[in-house]
Amino acid sequence: MESIIVSGGTKEQRYQALIPQIEALCAGENDIIANMANICAALREVFDFFWIGFYIVRKSDTHPDGERLVLGPFQGPVACTSIAYGRGVCGTAWKERRVIIVPDVDKFPGHIACSSLSRSEIVVPVINNENVTAVLDLDSKELASFDEVDSKYLQQILTFLNQQ
Ligand code: SME
Numbered sequence: 001m002e003s004i005i006v007s008g009g010t011k012e013q014r015y016q017a018l019i020p021q022i023e024a025l026c027a028g029e030n031d032i033i034a035n036m037a038n039i040c041a042a043l044r045e046v047f048d049f050f051w052i053g054f055y056i057v058r059k060s061d062t063h064p065d066g067e068r069l070v071l072g073p074f075q076g077p078v079a080c081t082s083i084a085y086g087r088g089v090c091g092t093a094w095k096e097r098r099v100i101i102v103p104d105v106d107k108f109p110g111h112i113a114c115s116s117l118s119r120s121e122i123v124v125p126v127i128n129n130e131n132v133t134a135v136l137d138l139d140s141k142e143l144a145s146f147d148e149v150d151s152k153y154l155q156q157i158l159t160f161l162n163q164q
Pocket residue numbers: 051079080083087088089090091110111112113114115118121137139
């Protein structure tokens with residue numbers, strides 16, 4: 001297994017260098033958990049984000065909606081394991097089926113603080129056959145770390161998950 005090689009450049013250039021490497025990592029692997037795990041590790045190697053991880057939509061007997069988000073593969077400190085539909089940034093991205101960029105988590109009503117060190121966040125839904133099957137969540141210790149560049153390239157990266 002080759003290591004991820006991306007050096008210098010703007011954020012956009014770093015994504016552009018990273019993307020074919022992630023595509024190659026995921027090619028030929030149909031297990032979504034394995035691909036989620038390597039996507040987190042690859043993003044971690046290139047960007048200095050505080051937390052990078054997936055929450056996966058799972059059936060739940062204990063949640064009124066019958067489903068919840070459950071912590072999946074991630075890189076970073078321990079995090080909340082369960083998020084309800086429509087709750088927090090992750091549950092809102094799931095409900096609204098759209099990318100949510102939060103420049104300042106203190107200004108997002110209902111933000112779930114897994115760590116008080118997190119200051120800004122982006123959540124990108126993973127969509128398969130028009131259903132949200134998971135979300136990718138990135139947290140930063142700096143304010144306003146995420147923008148449309150992250151949104152564009154993270155959505156592209158999620159197409160490599162090879163969902164069944
Ligand atoms: N902040 C997220 C919860 C997940 S952690 O950041 C890892 C939210 O509000 O949904």
